[in-house]
Amino acid sequence: MTEFLSYAFVQRALVTGLLLGVMCAVLSFFVVLRRMAFVGVGLSHAALGGVALGLLLGAPPLVAAALFTVGVAWVVGWLRGRTEVSEDTAIGVFFPTAMALGVVLISLSPAYRQDLVAYLFGNILSVSPDEVLPLAVLCVVGLALVGFYFKELLFLGVDEEAARAAGLPAVRLRFLLLTLLAVTIVAAVRLVGIILVSAFLVIPAATGQALARSLRGMLVVAVISSLVSVVAGLWLSWTWNLPSGAAIVLVSAVLFFGALARARRVA
Amino acid sequence: MSVPAVLLDGVSASYEGHPALEDVGFQVPQGRFAALIGPNGAGKSTCLRLLLGLVRPTAGRVEVFGHPPLTGDSDGVGYVPQKVTIPRGLPITAQDIVLMGRTAARGPGRLPSRRDRELAHTSLDQVGLADLAARRFQDLSGGQQQRVLIARALCAQPRLLLMDEPTAGLDSAARARFYALVCDLQHARGLTLLCATHDLDVVGEHADSIILLDRTVRAQGTPAEVMSGGRLEQAYHFPAHHVHQDHAAHGTDPTATSGTS
Numbered sequence: 297m298t299e300f301l302s303y304a305f306v307q308r309a310l311v312t313g314l315l316l317g318v319m320c321a322v323l324s325f326f327v328v329l330r331r332m333a334f335v336g337v338g339l340s341h342a343a344l345g346g347v348a349l350g351l352l353l354g355a356p357p358l359v360a361a362a363l364f365t366v367g368v369a370w371v372v373g374w375l376r377g378r379t380e381v382s383e384d385t386a387i388g389v390f391f392p393t394a395m396a397l398g399v400v401l402i403s404l405s406p407a408y409r410q411d412l413v414a415y416l417f418g419n420i421l422s423v424s425p426d427e428v429l430p431l432a433v434l435c436v437v438g439l440a441l442v443g444f445y446f447k448e449l450l451f452l453g454v455d456e457e458a459a460r461a462a463g464l465p466a467v468r469l470r471f472l473l474l475t476l477l478a479v480t481i482v483a484a485v486r487l488v489g490i491i492l493v494s495a496f497l498v499i500p501a502a503t504g505q506a507l508a509r510s511l512r513g514m515l516v517v518a519v520i521s522s523l524v525s526v527v528a529g530l531w532l533s534w535t536w537n538l539p540s541g542a543a544i545v546l547v548s549a550v551l552f553f554g555a556l557a558r559a560r561r562v563a
Numbered sequence: 564m565s566v567p568a569v570l571l572d573g574v575s576a577s578y579e580g581h582p583a584l585e586d587v588g589f590q591v592p593q594g595r596f597a598a599l600i601g602p603n604g605a606g607k608s609t610c611l612r613l614l615l616g617l618v619r620p621t622a623g624r625v626e627v628f629g630h631p632p633l634t635g636d637s638d639g640v641g642y643v644p645q646k647v648t649i650p651r652g653l654p655i656t657a658q659d660i661v662l663m664g665r666t667a668a669r670g671p672g673r674l675p676s677r678r679d680r681e682l683a684h685t686s687l688d689q690v691g692l693a694d695l696a697a698r699r700f701q702d703l704s705g706g707q708q709q710r711v712l713i714a715r716a717l718c719a720q721p722r723l724l725l726m727d728e729p730t731a732g733l734d735s736a737a738r739a740r741f742y743a744l745v746c747d748l749q750h751a752r753g754l755t756l757l758c759a760t761h762d763l764d765v766v767g768e769h770a771d772s773i774i775l776l777d778r779t780v781r782a783q784g785t786p787a788e789v790m791s792g793g794r795l796e797q798a799y800h801f802p803a804h805h806v807h808q809d810h811a812a813h814g815t816d817p818t819a820t821s822g823t824s
Contacts, residue, residue, distance in 0.1 A: 331650060444672045451663045454647060454655065461615040461642040462667040462719065463633055509654050509699075 300534050308428050309420040309540070313526040315435040316487045317496075319480050321522035322442055324501035325515050326473060329453040334384060335372075335474075336494040338391030339481045342368045344398035344490050346482070347415045352401050357415065362482040368394050369474040418489030418541030420530065427486070434483055438476050449473060450511075487526075488541035496522070499548045506555040521551045566629035568593045568723045568755035569614060574623030576609050582778065583609045586623070589774045589783050593628075593722070596749055596756040598766035600789075601776035602799050607759035610776070611725045614757070615642055627723065641716030643726040646708065649701050657703065657711045658696040661686055664718030679718075686714040689751075690744060706737035713745065717752075724748075726758040730765075738762055742769045763790070 300306055327336055343361045345368075350360025368390055375386045402412055414422065423431075442449070451459040452469050460466045477497070484493045504518035529544030536543075567590040576584040584606040591597040599607045612618040613625045616633035625632060627640055641664070649655055664686070665679040675683075687693045690710040695703065700711060709729055716724055724745070730738040742765045749756050760766055766773065766786070773789040775782040775798055782794045789795075 329650060329653065447663075447666045447669065447675075448671055451666045454649065454660070454663065455644065457617065458642050458644055458647075458663075458715075459666070460617055461640070461725075462664075464667060505652050505654065511653075511655055511659055514654055 300531060305421055305423070306530070306534065308423050308425065309530055310527065312423050312428055312431045313420050313487055313530060313544075314523055315432055316480075316484050317500075317522040317526040318519055319435045319438050320484055320487075320496045321500040321504075321518040322439060322515065323477060323480055324497045324499070324518055324522075325504070326442075326449055326453055327477070327497050328501040328505060329450070330473075332477075333494070333498045334387055335369075335477065336481065336497040338372075338387040339365055339369055339478050340485075340490050340493045342391045342394035343482050343485060343493075344415070345394035345396075345401070346398070347412070347485070347490070348398035348401035348405075351412070352405050358482055358485065361485065362479055364394070365478040365482050366475055369478040370471065373471050373474050414489075415485055416489050416491050417539050418485060418487050418492065420487045420540050420544075421533070423486055431483055431486070434479065438480060441472065441476065445469060445472065488544055492541050492545045495545050496525075496548065499545070499552050500525075503548075503552045503555045506552070506559040517555075521548065521555075525551060565593055566626075567591060568595075568628055569597075569757055570624065570626040570629075571610065571613070572624040572626075574613065574620045574625055576606070576613060576618055576620050578609075584613075584620075585779045587776070587780055588623075589780055591755055591757055591772070593755050594749075594753050595771040596746065596758070596769060597772045597774060598770040598786075599757065599759040599774050599776055600761070600763060600766070601781070604778075605776045605798070606778050607776055608727055611642075611727050611757070611759055614725055615640065639722040641719050641721030641724045643709070643712050643716050643724065643729045645728045645731050646705075647700075647712060651701070653701070655700050656697050657687065657692060657700055657707075657714075658683055660700050660711050661696075661714045661718050664715040668719060682718050682720070683714070686717040687711070689717060689748060690714045704737075706733050706741065709733065709741060710744065713748075717748065721754070723755045723757070726756065726760075728759055728761065730760065730762055738765055742766070745769075763795070 327333055343365045346361030346364025347357045349364060350357035353360065372383065372386045372390055375381045376383045448464050448469055451464060452466055456466055481493050481497070484496060488496050500518040500522040501514065503521040504514035507517050508514040525544050525548035528547045530540055532538055532547065533540040533543040569591040572588050574584055574587045575582065587606070587610065599610055601607055609618060613620055614627055614632055661683040662675050662679060665675055665682065669675060669679060684693060684696065687696050690713050692707060692710055692714065695707065700708065703711065730741050733741065745756060746769050748754060758766065767790060770786055772784060773786050774780060775789050775794055777798045781798050782789045
């Protein structure tokens with residue numbers, strides 16, 4: 297373990313992984329509360345379109361993906377508020393379309409396919425020193441925003457109509473949550489990849505839900521399980537030469553099933 | 564004379580071009596209990612949504628304590644929905660739900676204070692659920708859940724309580740207890756109550772006035788005035804004794820085919 301921690305690239309991976317793990321765990325609380333798992337899946341698929349666009353245009357892929365995914369999330373949020381198209385339908389139409397666009401763009405540039413594998417499956421061990429600070433700032437700002445509006449987002453998640461009736465700015469809060477989700481998903485693509493990132497936005501809160509008896513407890517368990525998944529997943533990846541993203545998600549899933557088994561025993 | 568708690572004057576409203584209300588006018592004086600009744604699709608919920616500022620009228624004037632909704636004394640309005648659906652297994656307690664009533668008053672970035680917690684406890688106590696504060700919301704009975712939602716509305720210290728079919732799904736005994744409780748609260752706190760409901764028998768006993776709605780106001784006055792002269796039969800398109808008997812047996816509107824209007 298000491299040798300594992302002595303390498304600079306492992307240290308970078310741990311710092312960014314732990315920060316992203318906390319961010320994903322906190323957002324997973326709202327994803328589970330608002331039953332937005334499908335939104336997470338859709339946004340992660342849309343991120344592929346942004347990554348492909350960035351690769352094709354020579355722009356930083358993650359920046360392009362963030363702008364593209366936030367844009368798509370806003371269109372879906374706007375459609376939900378202004379038209380009779382349901383959020384589910386809008387996601388079902390827009391996100392696969394964005395992914396299909398990504399696939400077409402990638403097919404036009406075969407040279408980039410190798411890069412693409414890292415985005416599809418993630419490789420936190422390849423995080424460069426230049427990427428650590430922006431990812432850390434992103435996580436700190438995101439967590440600060442969630443903390444600042446936690447009560448409001450909770451009320452909105454439980455009873456949107458009553459929250460609106462109480463004078464809370466429901467539309468702005470919904471767009472804030474969608475934006476944070478979109479940006480976090482794109483950031484977490486480095487951690488677990490486009491294909492697996494949506495799992496990391498559901499499993500930590502589901503583990504917390506299975507074990508905790510209070511909302512605070514659920515949040516704490518979600519964060520701890522997420523951190524354990526990152527550390528254990530990275531260590532397994534290092535030890536057995538496994539893909540880091542898949543190892544992290546598998547550890548997370550093992551923790552969830554363990555929590556579920558314990559909850560059933562207690563019940 | 565004080566301004567009415569609720570005023571609708573020549574109000575029309577529509578959803579996607581389909582009219583929901585046409586030239587509706589009524590008012591509720593402060594400290595009174597008014598019931599909005601009418602068949603499904605009559606526009607009862609739309610009236611409440613207008614007063615909450617969730618829907619804008621296409622014509623007419625809507626005022627709450629003399630101001631447009633959500634502009635003047637918006638803190639003075641509490642809302643009790645038909646029900647709240649919590650994701651299965653979520654460990655959210657009755658107290659968590661009630662504390663949400665303090666969210667707007669507290670503002671973003673600030674945790675609930677000791678006073679907020681005291682208000683939540685007092686509100687739960689007033690609805691007889693102080694002992695169940697730490698109980699998971701979804702483990703409570705339907706009647707208890709409705710009382711928690713009232714406690715949440717009370718926690719905001721409102722002067723006006725708007726309730727949208729708050730007893731839907733409750734048995735007749737629970738409905739009777741519910742209305743006895745809100746009447747006690749009305750008198751203890753000097754609250755104004757406006758309740759959209761199908762509970763014709765029970766509100767007939769408790770309400771000071773009734774507004775019979777069927778997209779427009781068909782009748783308004785005391786329960787005795789509104790429930791006589793064939794007005795109910797006309798609005799519900801059903802014999803009056805069926806309206807009362809069916810409702811008493813099932814706690815539902817006999818003409819109902821779907822949810823709230």
